[in-house]
Amino acid sequence: MHISEGVLPVSVLIGGAVIAVAGTAVGLKRLDYDRIPQAGVLAASFFVASLIHVPLGVSSVHLILNGLVGIILGWGAFPVIMIALILQAVFFQFGGITTLGVNTVIMALPAVLVYLVFSRWMHKQSSVTLIISFLCGFLSVLLAALMMGFALFLIGEAFFEVASLVVIAHLPIMIIEGLITAFCIRFLMKVQPSILQNSEVVKHVRH
Numbered sequence: 001m002h003i004s005e006g007v008l009p010v011s012v013l014i015g016g017a018v019i020a021v022a023g024t025a026v027g028l029k030r031l032d033y034d035r036i037p038q039a040g041v042l043a044a045s046f047f048v049a050s051l052i053h054v055p056l057g058v059s060s061v062h063l064i065l066n067g068l069v070g071i072i073l074g075w076g077a078f079p080v081i082m083i084a085l086i087l088q089a090v091f092f093q094f095g096g097i098t099t100l101g102v103n104t105v106i107m108a109l110p111a112v113l114v115y116l117v118f119s120r121w122m123h124k125q126s127s128v129t130l131i132i133s134f135l136c137g138f139l140s141v142l143l144a145a146l147m148m149g150f151a152l153f154l155i156g157e158a159f160f161e162v163a164s165l166v167v168i169a170h171l172p173i174m175i176i177e178g179l180i181t182a183f184c185i186r187f188l189m190k191v192q193p194s195i196l197q198n199s200e201v202v203k204h205v206r207h
Contacts, residue, residue: 002095017101067140070111137181
């Protein structure tokens with residue numbers, strides 16, 4: 001889901017950079033000091049998961065785990081994902097420095113959105129929580145794919161087919177991410193629910 005260098009127009013790159021910087025600033029402000037170790041683990045998980053990718057024209061298909069990052073860290077997803085993308089761009093040439101802002105927004109903004117929409121409902125160990133956890137993983141990838149498709153569509157009509165292919169190719173990833181997110185959230189709620197306190201997932205789990 002990395003957009004390569006030299007593909008997007010300058011206006012889109014600048015817009016993406018502005019939103020990414022703003023989101024990262026909010027994320028750093030809201031990220032508690034005692035949650036930095038968790039942020040580091042999630043950044044590493046995101047980094048490793050998205051290393052295994054399949055090239056797809058000017059983009060690629062791979063696991064993201066942005067829904068899981070969003071549910072646990074909320075706005076902290078912005079700085080976590082940006083740091084992981086910087087490391088990938090520097091060490092493995094995935095994406096690029098000029099597209100860093102756009103790629104960060106594509107992956108981090110859906111993570112924050114699912115956090116804002118679903119975190120208030122995920123407060124008990126129940127089948128509803130399991131379903132919502134799946135939706136968080138599924139929808140975060142769906143939104144990211146749609147945002148990437150829209151960014152490619154802005155280039156011109158010639159990229160419309162590529163944009164459509166990007167969304168369709170991520171359908172299996174959406175299902176896999178949903179299952180992984182549901183499993184991880186259920187596991188964390190059983191063994192260490194305090195990890196999820198930032199997202200209010202287990203706000204009343206002990207009551």
